[in-house]
Each structure stands twice: as structure tokens, then as C-alpha cells.
Amino acid sequence: MNYERASGLMQVLLNHYGLREQPFAMTSDPKFLYLGSGHRESLASLVYSIAAGRGFVALVAETGMGKTTLLFNLLRQLQGYAETAFLFQTQFNPREFMQYLLIELGHKMANQDLVLAYDDFNKNLVRNARAGKKTVIVIDEAQNLDIPVLETVRLLSNFETPKNKLLHIVMAGQPRLADKLSDPSLVQLRQRISVIAHLSPLSPEETCSYIAHRLRVAGYEGVPLFAPGALAMIAAHSKGIPRNINNLCFAALSIAYALGKRTVDPNIVDEAAADFDLSRVGSQQCAESYPSAEAVEFAGTYLRAFKAAMGEAAQSRGPASNGVPNEIAMGDWATV
Ligand SMILES: Nc1ncnc2c1ncn2[C@@H]1O[C@H](COP(=O)(O)OP(=O)(O)OP(=O)(O)O)[C@@H](O)[C@H]1O
Ligand SMILES: [Mg+2]
Secondary structure (H helix, E strand, C coil): CCHHHHHHHHHHHHHHHCCCCCCCCCCCCHHHCCCCHHHHHHHHHHHHHHHCCCCEEEEECCCCCCHHHHHHHHHHHHCCCEEEEEECCCCCCHHHHHHHHHHHCCCCCCCCCHHHHHHHHHHHHHHHHHCCCEEEEEECCHHHCCHHHHHHHHHHCCCCCCCCCCEEEEEEECHHHHHHHCCHHHHHHHHHEEEEEECCCCCHHHHHHHHHHHHHHCCCCCCCCECHHHHHHHHHHHCCCHHHHHHHHHHHHHHHHHCCCCCECHHHHHHHHHHCCHHHCCCCCCCCCCCCHHHHHHHHHHHHHHHHHHHHHHHCCCCCCCCCCCCCCHHHHHHC
16 A cells, blocks of 8 residues: 555545544644643643742653653743753763754754853853743653763753752653663762652543543544443553553554444454554464453453443533543543
8 A cells, every 4th residue: 555545544534533633643742632630740740840940850651651742731831931942862972962952942053062062051041041031951752861961961950040040951751761860870960850750551531531532632523432341441451551542542443444333342442452462473472362361351340430430420411520621521431
């Protein structure tokens, strides 16, 4: 299949479900941000730390949990209040790091010399401070930074006046970042980090709300696309990791479409999950069947919980009522 045909098919799929755009894309588009309790708390703690001048903060979570998506939202919120630099390429030495940083801060010709680069950086900070603006450096994928670069990041904190924090640094990364920061050689940096935010997997309830939210943002209006049992299976197979949820939902919708079904049922989710089972295609085929007995039991438990909750919600169905934007009340599960 060529690219043109593939995009044509994608469009057919979107039209079939009445979607304006792909609801489960792999991009970290902040427009789709869903704030479950953990994501909401972490975002709030990042925003608050910057507003309160806490200096260094870190965001640590497993891959696919939504760090980059959250950072993009943070950058949006800072527009107009701060000059921001978003760094995500992390394979460089201290000099390259400073150059990259200066370029991100709008210096056309970033200084080659490290000392001069620090000087340029300092002038930039002072200029922003005089204009009443914060300077915020957001470093994504920080788990890949080498120790000397982390030490350079630490040195940036010297650009402070006794009274004001001129500079705020947010470092986001996978758990390896936490391991690195525990290295005895980085004790000075570690001590400067005032907040370490964490993202935990979405609960099964949040998984349902997340799916509903993404479908709504993508323009879906209509009858439920995912049967309750299918939602339970997605929660179980994805383990509440948003990237896994996206993968499963998109694969399941594609399979449902191919089978001429409007609704995704649990069998379809199983089939979609099997497509992501690398052990089936690896050189050593895994003897264990998929889903594992554990996953099925997990799904079964949540399926029963969903049904019970939906039974209650159906009886007392009223407006979505938890008062939290981006959240969906329990009663809305049935309309995912
Ligand atoms: N809270 C959320 N709301 C909406 N979508 C989310 C959320 N969290 C994650 N996603 C989606 O899941 C996918 C993975 O998210 P993201 O790229 O932000 O993860 P990450 O933690 O940065 O992963 P990695 O460590 O691999 O870089 C993206 O498609 C993103 O849109
Ligand atoms: Mg990321």
C-alpha cells in the first residue's frame, strides 16, 4: 500500500465514525490533554513551582505517560508571562547545550565559547527580569543528559540574585532521570530540585474518561463506540498508560471498521492487543497465550466494577457532575 492510499483509508475511517481528526494519534498534542487526578496534580505543582519561584523542578514518569503532552500545556500557560526555551535534543556536550539553549532563546548566532555563552545567557536573564518576565527552561528527555551536561544545568542556577529567582528549570524524563539524579556526583543539583512531580497510570475509570475525552476533542458525537467490556479490556491491557491506550483504541477502531462493526467489543480489543504482542513475532515465540490469565482476571474485575458503576449511574443519570473540566462523570462512561 502506498502512502496516498493509506491516508485515503485513514480518511475513510474518520468519515465512517464521524471524526474530524484522528482521536488516538501518537503526537503529544496538548489540545487533547485529559487531566486525570495525577496529571492535574503534577501540572498544578509545576505551574505553582514556577509562579512561586522554586527554581528547579523535575517531572518523572514512565514512557508514554504524558510528560511531553503536559510540558506543551505548561508552555502554553506560560505564554506572555515568561520567555521559554524547550529543549528536547539531549545528545550533546556542555558547550553544545549552551548553544542550543541560546538559539532557543532567540540568539541567532549562539556563542561558540562556553564562557561567552554563559555571559550571553546572563544578559538575557537580566533583560527578561527587567521586563518583568521569568525565564523558564524546559528540558524534555532529560534522562539522556550526560552527567557533565547536568552539571552545566546546575551551574545555570548560579544566575540568581539574592532576592529573585531569575531562572526556572523544569527537567522531565523517564525514571532513569531519577536514578541519574541520585548519582553522588550530582548531589548539588539534586539539592536544588525543590519539587519532583510524578505521573501514575490512569485508573480504569480515568481510562474511560480519557477515551471519551479524546473522541470528543476529535469531533465524535454519537452512540457509544466502545462497549463497556471493551473499555474494561483496554484498561487492563494498557495498564493505564496513555500511549498504550491510544495504540489499542486506534487499532480496535480499525479492526471494527474492517469487520463492518460500528461498536468495538471485547473480542476486537483482544485482537488489537494481540497485534501489539511482540512475543508473537519475536525470534523466540512466547509460549504464554495472550492475554495472560492475570490480564483477563484484571479485566474481569474491572468489568464487574464498571457494570456496577454504570448500573448506579444509569439510575441516577444527571448532568456530568464532578465539576472538573476535562473530566467526565461516571454516568458518562456509557456514552464513550
Ligand atoms: N493526559 C493526557 N491527555 C491526553 N493525551 C495524553 C495524556 N497523556 C498522554 N497522552 C497521549 O499519550 C501519548 C504519549 O504521551 P507523551 O508523548 O506525552 O508521553 P511521554 O511521557 O512524553 O513519553 P516518553 O517518555 O516516551 O517521551 C501521546 O499521544 C499523548 O497525546
Ligand atoms: Mg516525551
